[in-house]
Amino acid sequence: MPLDLIDLRRGSANKYSWIPPFDFSVAYDNERWWTDVRYYYTDEPWFVQILEDGVEVARVELDDPGGINPTYRDVPKLASPCLEIQFIEVSSDARRRHIGTRTVHALAQRHGDRRLMAYSEEADEFWDSLGWDRFDHPDGRHRALFIQPPR
Numbered sequence: 001m002p003l004d005l006i007d008l009r010r011g012s013a014n015k016y017s018w019i020p021p022f023d024f025s026v027a028y029d030n031e032r033w034w035t036d037v038r039y040y041y042t043d044e045p046w047f048v049q050i051l052e053d054g055v056e057v058a059r060v061e062l063d064d065p066g067g068i069n070p071t072y073r074d075v076p077k078l079a080s081p082c083l084e085i086q087f088i089e090v091s092s093d094a095r096r097r098h099i100g101t102r103t104v105h106a107l108a109q110r111h112g113d114r115r116l117m118a119y120s121e122e123a124d125e126f127w128d129s130l131g132w133d134r135f136d137h138p139d140g141r142h143r144a145l146f147i148q149p150p151r
Contacts, residue, residue, distance in 0.1 A: 001053050003106050005100075008047040020047040023056040024082035027092040034059055035091075050103050053100050060085060061086040066117045072135045072145050082117040082147065083107075108148060115150065119143040 008020040012151035022034055050058035066076055066084025087105070090099045108116055120127050120143050127135065135145040 003057070003102055005103075005106055005110060006051060007127070008049055010045055018045075020045075020059075021051075022047075022049055022059055026056045028089050028129070029051075029092065030087075030089055033061070033087045038113040039101050048107070050099070050106075055126065056091060057099050058090045058108065060088045060103065062107075068117065068137040068145065068147075069101070069137070069142070072137050073141075075147070076146065078115060078147075081123065083111050083114045085116060085118040087119065088118070101124060101130065114149070116145050117146040120146060 008022070010018045010035040019035060024035070035097075046062040046064060048060040048062065049056055050060065063080030063086050064078065068078075085104070088100060088103060090103075096117065104116070118127060118132075124134075124144050127144070130146075132146040132148050135147065136142075137145075
């Protein structure tokens with residue numbers, strides 16, 4: 001079944017109370033990623049709701065442009081700014097169906113003129129499975145950075 005990607009943006013809503021209008025009846029392990037009101041560092045926070053057959057199966061938070069920490073080792077100079085996947089999470093009921101992989105592939109296709117990147121949130125195996133390039137911080141205490149290879 002194809003995935004539908006629905007952009008959720010704050011628009012003119014109050015930045016001190018807005019949370020993205022996800023389907024909060026769907027269970028996730030990291031609810032705080034999606035329900036905490038954050039005073040965004042960006043004027044226009046960007047979330048994507050992922051639907052399969054009309055049912056929410058995943059959520060994504062994007063950052064445009066993504067920021068690459070210059071202290072990471074051996075990161076190549078990129079021709080254009082990346083689109084950063086801040087968070088991605090598959091709903092509890094949709095796990096083990098490759099929804100995460102399909103979501104990242106759908107984002108890559110949708111934003112074909114951009115490379116995607118992510119700082120791994122305890123998901124190094126997932127990002128490795130996509131074939132993305134890994135970069136580590138020299139002190140070893142920071143999350144691994146993964147960048148989609150050039151197409």
